[in-house]
Amino acid sequence: MKNLSIGMFDSGVGGLTVLKEVRELLPHENIVYLGDTARVPYGNRSPRTIVRYALESALFLLTKGIKILVIACNTSSALAINILSRKMPVPVIGVIEPGAKEAVKATRKKRIGIIGTKATIKSKAYEYSIKKMDPGVEVISKACPLFVPIVEEGLQDDDVAYIMAEKYLKEIKMSGVDTLVMGCTHYPVLEGVIKDVMGPYIHIINTGKETAKEVKNRLQIKGQLRTKGRGLCRYFVTDSPETFREIGSRFLREELSRIRYIKSLDYKDFILS
Amino acid sequence: MKNLSIGMFDSGVGGLTVLKEVRELLPHENIVYLGDTARVPYGNRSPRTIVRYALESALFLLTKGIKILVIACNTSSALAINILSRKMPVPVIGVIEPGAKEAVKATRKKRIGIIGTKATIKSKAYEYSIKKMDPGVEVISKACPLFVPIVEEGLQDDDVAYIMAEKYLKEIKMSGVDTLVMGCTHYPVLEGVIKDVMGPYIHIINTGKETAKEVKNRLQIKGQLRTKGRGLCRYFVTDSPETFREIGSRFLREELSRIRYIKSLDYKDFILS
Numbered sequence A, B: 001m002k003n004l005s006i007g008m009f010d011s012g013v014g015g016l017t018v019l020k021e022v023r024e025l026l027p028h029e030n031i032v033y034l035g036d037t038a039r040v041p042y043g044n045r046s047p048r049t050i051v052r053y054a055l056e057s058a059l060f061l062l063t064k065g066i067k068i069l070v071i072a073c074n075t076s077s078a079l080a081i082n083i084l085s086r087k088m089p090v091p092v093i094g095v096i097e098p099g100a101k102e103a104v105k106a107t108r109k110k111r112i113g114i115i116g117t118k119a120t121i122k123s124k125a126y127e128y129s130i131k132k133m134d135p136g137v138e139v140i141s142k143a144c145p146l147f148v149p150i151v152e153e154g155l156q157d158d159d160v161a162y163i164m165a166e167k168y169l170k171e172i173k174m175s176g177v178d179t180l181v182m183g184c185t186h187y188p189v190l191e192g193v194i195k196d197v198m199g200p201y202i203h204i205i206n207t208g209k210e211t212a213k214e215v216k217n218r219l220q221i222k223g224q225l226r227t228k229g230r231g232l233c234r235y236f237v238t239d240s241p242e243t244f245r246e247i248g249s250r251f252l253r254e255e256l257s258r259i260r261y262i263k264s265l266d267y268k269d270f271i272l273s
Helices: A016-025 A047-062 A074-087 A096-106 A118-123 A125-133 A147-152 A159-174 A187-198 A207-221 A241-252 A267-272 B016-025 B047-062 B074-087 B096-106 B118-123 B125-133 B147-152 B159-174 B187-198 B207-221 B241-252 B267-272
Strands: A005-010 A031-035 A066-071 A092-094 A111-116 A138-143 A179-182 A203-206 A233-237 A259-261 B005-010 B031-035 B066-071 B092-094 B111-116 B138-143 B179-182 B203-206 B233-237 B259-261
Touching: A005 A016, A005 A047, A016 A031, A016 A207, A016 A241, A031 A047, A047 A066, A047 A074, A047 A118, A066 A074, A066 A207, A074 A092, A074 A096, A074 A118, A074 A125, A092 A096, A092 A207, A096 A125, A096 A179, A096 A203, A096 A207, A111 A118, A111 A125, A111 A159, A111 A187, A118 A125, A118 A138, A125 A138, A138 A159, A147 A159, A147 A187, A159 A187, A159 B159, A179 A187, A187 A203, A203 A207, A233 A241, A241 A259, B005 B016, B005 B047, B016 B031, B016 B207, B016 B241, B031 B047, B047 B066, B047 B074, B047 B118, B066 B074, B066 B207, B074 B092, B074 B096, B074 B118, B074 B125, B092 B096, B092 B207, B096 B125, B096 B179, B096 B203, B096 B207, B111 B118, B111 B125, B111 B159, B111 B187, B118 B125, B118 B138, B125 B138, B138 B159, B147 B159, B147 B187, B159 B187, B179 B187, B187 B203, B203 B207, B233 B241, B241 B259
Parallel strands: A005 A031, A005 A066, A031 A233, A066 A092, A111 A138, A111 A179, A179 A203, A233 A259, B005 B031, B005 B066, B031 B233, B066 B092, B111 B138, B111 B179, B179 B203, B233 B259
Antiparallel strands: none
16 A cells, blocks of 8 residues: 555646655655646636546546545646545545645734636635634635746746736735735746745745645555655656656756656546557 | 538637638628637647647537638647648638738748747748748748737736737847738737837738638639628537637627537537537
8 A cells, every 4th residue: 555656636737846845755655647738727717627627637547556646736626626535535635725724824914815827716715725724814816827828938037927926916915915825836936936026024835835744644644654765756648748848847847757648538548548 | 502601610719810800701601610618728739639639620510510611720720731621521721821821922021920829830830831832931930829828818908918029029020021920810919019019011911811811712712602691600619608708709809699518529429419
């Protein structure tokens, strides 16, 4: 059981910022990562489509031998965590709750800002999660749809990143929050810009980091932590492995290897192939 | 035969700028439009994936009764026109060749600029098409990946549109072209910005407009032009009709109706349903 992998999925490369944190905290673990790059981005899609994609991804990872499933995507976590938790035979961890928990712990003024894709913000998943822990906290949310393409184009140090950050974060900054949750796995790549715009006194929460802690916690409780050997990472993608390698290496800040293309996430297709 | 529809497909809403031109030129024609919004955008996907998606879209439209097929998407036109022309039982028109033809006609200095998505630019489809008509023309190309999300977010009048246009168009402007092809169906929404940045002496080619003329031409030759009655437009989308209506209405500058959701473009699925 210990030697089974940690399964992680995302719509594309974004979840690699979560994988990075998991690997830093749990270097002995094997990881299977699925990037549904043929259908990225999920952020502007409808809830029913996102739920269907999440189920397909989870089923695929189950066939690879996993002991825990991490939804390394805020949009999918927001919309599909309940159904996946009910349907999967292994524990399921999303990125929302760990991020929300840390934010509630960090805030003094009881004012938390949330940024993410349209679908994540519209789902109010962070808001619900935070209010469940502390109904007295006020949440100010803002969708930042241009952040993902900016990151994917490698423009995180460009003027355009600052201009859009100023525009998107203006309201949240004015609202006097002391804590800001980066509610999208792409955003840690923009952490420098976001910190510059928000100023030095604002806690910036990286949900990937908090999720990694939660994964460790859950595996420890079940006695399923792997304690020796170097963990291996394998990657599966539904579109070009080359593009994934190129952009992914920028996210992980190292060369990616062991990337395999899978043609379809249709259960009928991959279970028979 | 005349009463059959003009079939058009695109990865999403972009092709509506082509539909707009077709409808203006051919108001009596019925149009069936398919937006594969569950899998948009195509621009950064691999060639094999784009070809597969194009085949699926074309097959779907065939089942709706069409007399001509318009690939209202530059990326799909660039990569899939040959295979579709071979495999379809109706004439197939892409947006590349009509745009290229008009550009060759317009240029005096024999220097043409092309802007589009990464996949379109990488395919060199405009370059090949132009050189085939006139090998003496020099082509300067530039991918502008942030233009699509800027348009889809309705930021076409925002600073960010001007900043990115200045950045993307700088080289092309310096290279002394007198003609610029908007090689992406989203770009006509940015035509004002592009004109401002390029200056008043540059011909800007809207490939949708040229494609509409080509459709008229082909139908006329075959005696298949519908000459009376008001044409109806029907829309099919693979994700939320609401989002399509909202963004699409901005593209067409009028309210869209008759939008139907289809769950899958898998041939097995829609042929049996």
